Amino acid sequence: MVRIVADLHTHSLACGHGFSTVTEVIRAAADCKLEAVALTEHGPGYPGSVGYAYFNTYRDIPSEMFGISVLKGCEANLMNLAGELDFDENHLAQLDIVIASCHKEVTPIGTIEQNTAMYIGAIQNPYVDIIGHPDFPLYPIDVEAVVRAAAARGVALEINNSSPAARPDSEDMCAEIICNAKRLGAKLAVGSDAHYHLVVGNFDYAYEMLSKYGYPLEQVINSSMDKLLSHLKRNR
Numbered sequence: 337m338v339r340i341v342a343d344l345h346t347h348s349l350a351c352g353h354g355f356s357t358v359t360e361v362i363r364a365a366a367d368c369k370l371e372a373v374a375l376t377e378h379g380p381g382y383p384g385s386v387g388y389a390y391f392n393t394y395r396d397i398p399s400e401m402f403g404i405s406v407l408k409g410c411e412a413n414l415m416n417l418a419g420e421l422d423f424d425e426n427h428l429a430q431l432d433i434v435i436a437s438c439h440k441e442v443t444p445i446g447t448i449e450q451n452t453a454m455y456i457g458a459i460q461n462p463y464v465d466i467i468g469h470p471d472f473p474l475y476p477i478d479v480e481a482v483v484r485a486a487a488a489r490g491v492a493l494e495i496n497n498s499s500p501a502a503r504p505d506s507e508d509m510c511a512e513i514i515c516n517a518k519r520l521g522a523k524l525a526v527g528s529d530a531h532y533h534l535v536v537g538n539f540d541y542a543y544e545m546l547s548k549y550g551y552p553l554e555q556v557i558n559s560s561m562d563k564l565l566s567h568l569k570r571n572r
Contacts, residue, residue: 338553338554338559339553339559340370340526340539340542340543340553340556340558340559341370341371341372341558341559341560341561341564342370342371342372342373342374342405342407342558342561342564343365343368343370343372343373343374343527343528343530343536343537343539343558344374344376344407344433344435344466344494344525344526344527344558344564345374345376345411345435345466345468345494345496345527345528345529345530346361346365346373346374346375346376346527346528346529346530346536347376347377347378347411347529347530347531348360348361348375348377350377350385350386350390351377351378351382351384351385351386351531352378352382352383352384352385353384353531354531354532355531355532355533356531356532356533358375358397359401360533361373361375361530361533361536362375362401362402362404362406363401363402363533364530364533364534364536364537365402365404365536365537366401366402366403366404368536368537370404370537371404371405371561372404372405372406372407372558372561372564373404373405373406373407373536374406374407374408374409374432374433374527375394375397375406375407375408375409376409376410376411376433376435376527377390377391377410377411378410378411378413378439379410379411379412379413379421379422379423380422380423381412381413381415381421381422381442382413382422382439382441382442383441383442388423388427391408391410391427391430391431392430394408394430394431405561407432407433407568408431408432408433409431409432409433409434409435409465410423410428410431410433410434410435411435411436411437411468412428412434412435412436412437412464413436413437413438413439413442413443414436414437414438414439414442414443414454414455414458415442415443416444416454417444417446417450417451417453417454418453418454418457419436419453419454419455419456419457419458419459419460419461420457421436421458421461421464422442425461425462425463428461428463428464429463429572431463432568433465433466433568434463434464434465434466435464435465435466435467435468435494435527436458436461436464436466436467436468437467437468437469438451438454438455438468438469438472438474438475440474443475445474445475446475448476448477448478449478451475451476451477452477452478452481452482454475455467455470455475455477455482455485456481456482456485459482459485459486459489459491460485460489462571463571464491465491465492465525465567465568466491466492466493466494466525466527467482467486467491467492467493467494468494468496468527468529469494469496469498469499469502469503469506469529470482470493470494470509470513471495471496471499471503471506471507471509471510471513472499472503472506472509473503473504473505473506473509474503476509479509479512479513479516480516480520483513483516483517483520483522484516484520484522486517486522486523487517487520487521487522487523490523490567490570491523492522492523492524492525492557492567493513493517493522493523493524493525494524494525494526494527495510495513495514495524495525495526495527495542495545495546495556496527496529496542497526497527497528497529497538497539497540497541497542498528498529498530498535499529499541500541502529507545510545511545511548511549514545514546514549514551515549517551518549518550518551523555523556523557523567524546524551524555524556524557525556525557525558526539526542526546526556526558
């Protein structure tokens with residue numbers, strides 16, 4: 337049976353609005369019988385999050401704990417309408433996985449045309465692996481244009497399991513992303529966006545949406561470790 341084997345989007349106490357330690361997050365992923373978990377703290381542009389020193393000291397965290405792989409990454413913030421991130425390429429190059437996302441606390445809200453260009457700008461960054469929660473209704477986009485750009489660059493678009501709670505009214509946008517990804521051959525990724533360790537590995541909404549709109553689960557980048565590692569190594 338095909339299933340999601342890695343949670344690619346998690347947060348800890350370090351982000352300023354999480355509730356669990358990094359160790360609790362990793363142990364929870366192991367308890368869920370996952371094969372890997374990604375630590376993806378908000379970048380330093382996000383109010384209350386960590387600075388660059390946090391990511392520089394990832395070296396102290398083992399790459400395997402409790403029998404699963406630990407990916408040391410970030411959720412970078414789109415900081416302007418050009419799609420620039422709150423990390424330079426030297427910092428991004430040191431990370432195992434990079435998610436780039438819009439957050440209302442730091443990302444300007446533009447028109448559909450501006451938001452679309454902003455996402456496409458982030459997609460062009462060679463170190464971006466995943467666009468986080470692109471179904472954010474606060475940032476309306478030309479979905480086909482963004483999906484087409486992601487497909488061309490081999491960047492995955494995230495189906496975020498926390499979107500119904502964190503981004504109300506996102507389901508229609510999520511459905512449009514899935515349908516366009518299926519039609520245009522774009523990659524999708526799944527993440528819990530857990531801010532508490534008991535949410536790690538919860539993909540119920542993502543499974544439901546992928547099944548409902550016919551996107552093959554086996555094509556999701558974290559449906560196997562081989563697919564995931566191949567995706568992450570494509571520009572590294």
